[in-house]
Amino acid sequence: MxxxxxxxxxxxxxxxxxxxxxxxxxxxxxxxxxxxxxxxxxxxxxxxxxxxxxxxxxxxxxxxxxxxxxxxxxxxxxxxxxxxxxxxxxxxxxxxxxxxxxxxxxxxxxxxxxxxxxxxxxxxxxxxxxxxxxxxxxxxxxxxxxxxxxxxxxxxxxxxxxxxxxxxxxxxxxxxxxxxxxxxxxxxxxxxxxxxxxxxxxxxxxxxxxxxxxxxxxxxxxxxxxxxxxxxxxxxxxxxxxxxxxxxxxxxxxxFQGYGALAGAYGIIVNYDILMRGGITVNTEGKRFSNENLDISAQSLNVLRQPDGIAWIIFDDARRELVQDLPEFQDLTKLGAFKTAATVEELAEVIKVPAGALRETLDESRRLAAGEGSCPFGRDFTLNPPLSEGPFHAIQTTGALFHTQxxxxxxxxxxxxxxxxxxxxxxxxxxxxxxxxxxxxxxxxxxxxxxxxxxxxxxxxxxxxxxxxxx
Ligand SMILES: Cc1cc2nc3c(=O)[nH]c(=O)nc-3n(C[C@H](O)[C@H](O)[C@H](O)COP(=O)(O)OP(=O)(O)OC[C@H]3O[C@@H](n4cnc5c(N)ncnc54)[C@H](O)[C@@H]3O)c2cc1C
Incomplete structure (x- = not known):
């Protein structure tokens, strides 16, 4: 133009x-x-x-x-x-x-x-x-x-x-x-x-x-x-x-401002509060790949660099309760956007990621929340209670450009x-x-x-x- x-x-x-x-x-x-x-x-x-x-x-x-x-x-x-x-x-x-x-x-x-x-x-x-x-x-x-x-x-x-x-x-x-x-x-x-x-x-x-x-x-x-x-x-x-x-x-x-947590299939953002309060992001290999809470904007590129440019945000009932009143979360819930599973294995099957890798990722997040070891990406997991042993919720996201600066x-x-x-x-x-x-x-x-x-x-x-x- x-x-x-x-x-x-x-x-x-x-x-x-x-x-x-x-x-x-x-x-x-x-x-x-x-x-x-x-x-x-x-x-x-x-x-x-x-x-x-x-x-x-x-x-x-x-x-x-x-x-x-x-x-x-x-x-x-x-x-x-x-x-x-x-x-x-x-x-x-x-x-x-x-x-x-x-x-x-x-x-x-x-x-x-x-x-x-x-x-x-x-x-x-x-x-x-x-x-x-x-x-x-x-x-x-x-x-x-x-x-x-x-x-x-x-x-x-x-x-x-x-x-x-x-x-x-x-x-x-x-x-x-x-x-x-x-x-x-x-x-x-x-x-x-x-x-x-x-x-x-x-x-x-x-x-x-x-x-x-x-x-x-x-x-x-x-x-x-x-x-x-x-x-x-x-x-x-x-x-x-x-x-x-x-x-x-x-x-x-x-x-620019990017956003690493867009539910692309629904055109609705996933509230970042889920991640700030202890949720994690994994790629299609079931592995974390970034400090989710370092930079909301730069996380867009971190997600887009993963296979197929997508990731899964994973959280438990405790996190869901903390964010369930937020408008976008309610919209996504009404649309049935979240996959829910009772165990890690079931979740892995539903979201089609390797079960062993996903279990190891979740176990590691719990160890880090208990103060054992250090996150390879520098995230401080001790700020929030550990994720539970299930049930779990997951939603597929991608990275997006929100607005130019x-x-x-x-x-x-x-x-x-x-x-x-x-x-x-x-x-x-x-x-x-x-x-x-x-x-x-x-x-x-x-x-x-x-x-x-x-x-x-x-x-x-x-x-x-x-x-x-x-x-
Ligand atoms: C999903 C999402 C969530 C966001 N959340 C936040 C947030 O919570 N807080 C925050 O600070 N920022 C947020 N942003 C960014 C924020 O929305 C923008 O920075 C802000 O709205 C910019 O305001 P604006 O008036 O400049 O632009 P806009 O609100 O886009 O308004 C520009 C208007 O100009 C009109 N226009 C364009 N060209 C012409 C023309 N030639 N003639 C006549 N009209 C024209 C357009 O139609 C449009 O209505 C978010 C962005 C997105 C996409």
Whole structure:
């Protein structure tokens, strides 16, 4: 797909102050911020019903220094979050961006909750921090991205944002100085409209659904025969390409969040809590092959490197009780996705792995949980009680690409930067369209950083876009 920039100035059908493209968490938050700053805002979404990757998510947002953390006496602040980002990415994250996100994420959550009624709560059941040094996991009560997205949509409508769905932006108009003058919109009924603007916020997410871009920028995934994308299909990277065409710089383009526990046959994620609380992953030879709990994102590649690119997550009744209320687990249970067997031998037969190897793997996990010996992959099994002698449950999983982390380089107020460090006149990027704070490749992703980027940069972008002409 080639995106287009038209350098002529057309007769616009309509003019507005701020246009936001894409109605996921990033676009909706940007639109809310622009409205709060007093601007007229038009939010254009290509799908007839807005969903985005935001609706596929679990709605978790990491953020530091929130009032919700304070209520629980969790000590956290921007400095601590910044240090965690830099440690997780081994110093690869853009320090200006990391600082801006660390300093504004808490404000974004408090603002969305207190001013716009987004029902954020702390997620205290999340058992692993994976690089966060404290619990800064916020979410919505249902633990479903749909609830977060629905609340943002309602807030945008109440705030007076004009949300137009079935409105695919397919071309930008810009002048010789790379100032965006407007956009062209293809409506689902085939009609075309041209809308002028003073400032544009790109919130079209990343490029996970664009196979060519994935092959170009993330060859470890894109060129493999097992390449599987599990994010929103509309994330074709148009925003990133427009920004690039206008002279915007790109950053961290090889970075992505993978997930090593996708129940591929059902298109539903297996809650990682099962593994964090003592479950194990084996390959088709009945053997463990990784420290399951080292890195959720990088586990995607560990799984995909196994025979047939698949693995089995194995757990017992005690683990099942701990996670049975989680929405995805309930969905998978209703679909009969879990295989259950009374003994190791029966389980091996059901999932077609060698019984001897599976028994040895389970016996070893119990020895490790009792503190005997050390895990060859470095996992600390003593953190959880050992797996029982049965019954067992198992589910087949694969690794997947959830969302890309590279994108347009932005400054501390989400304005798109050129290679020389100057800003493009009136272009902003948010959420998956902007470079993230995940460094390079797949192991720098901090849990819930995707929506953190969406709401934090969304708030900054919308506010700055609305105030552009005040400068
Ligand atoms: C299964 C899954 C679970 C996840 N769980 C979490 C989680 O719990 N926490 C977390 O932080 N992150 C999570 N993520 C990542 C998170 O969903 C994304 O980082 C986040 O939703 C990005 O928000 P966004 O607004 O940038 O993109 P999106 O929500 O994808 O919104 C982009 C929108 O732009 C629209 N669009 C694209 N191009 C155009 C165009 N040309 N014209 C008009 N509209 C256009 C798309 O249709 C889409 O609606 C998860 C991802 C997946 C796939």
């Amino acid at each position: 080639t995106v287009k920039i038209d350098r002529t100035k057309p007769e616009f059908d309509l003019e507005t102050a701020v246009i936001v493209v894409g109605a996921g968490a990033a676009g909706l938050t940007a639109a809310l911020a622009a409205r709060d700053a007093g601007a007229e805002v038009l939010l254009l979404e290509r799908d007839p019903v807005a969903r985005g990757s935001t609706c596929m998510s679990q709605g978790f947002v990491c953020a530091a220094g929130t009032s919700l953390q304070a209520e629980r006496d969790i000590e956290d602040d921007a400095d601590r979050f910044y240090e965690d980002i830099m440690a997780r990415t081994r110093g690869q994250a853009d320090p200006v961006l990391a600082r801006a996100v660390a300093e504004n994420s808490g404000r974004a959550i408090d603002w969305l909750k207190d001013r716009h009624g987004i029902p954020f709560v702390m997620n205290i059941s999340w058992a692993g921090f994976f690089g966060h040094s404290v619990n800064r996991m916020h979410g919505v009560p249902s633990k479903r991205g749909e609830e977060l997205h629905g609340a943002l949509m309602r807030a945008a409508e109440e705030a007076g944002v004009d949300v137009i769905t079935g409105a695919h932006v397919d071309l930008l108009y810009a002048d010789a100085d790379d100032r965006v003058t407007g956009v062209r919109v293809q409506r689902t009924d085939g009609s075309v409209e041209k809308v002028g603007c003073d400032a544009l916020v790109l919130a079209t997410c990343g490029f996970g659904a664009n196979e060519e871009m994935v092959k170009e920028f993330i060859p470890s995934f894109g060129t493999a025969s097992y390449y599987k994308y599990f994010g929103h299909e509309g994330n074709e990277g148009e925003g990133i390409q427009w920004g690039r065409e206008l002279g915007g710089a790109l950053g961290s383009m090889d970075a 590279g994108g347009l380089k932005v400054d501390g107020r989400a304005q798109v930067l050129r290679e020389d460090g100057t800003v493009l006149p009136n272009l902003f990027a948010s959420g998956g369209t902007a470079e993230s704070i995940s460094g390079n490749h797949c192991d720098g992703y901090l849990p819930a950083a995707g929506l953190c980027m969406a709401v934090t940069l969304g708030m900054l972008a919308g506010d700055a876009a609305a105030k552009l002409n005040e400068d």
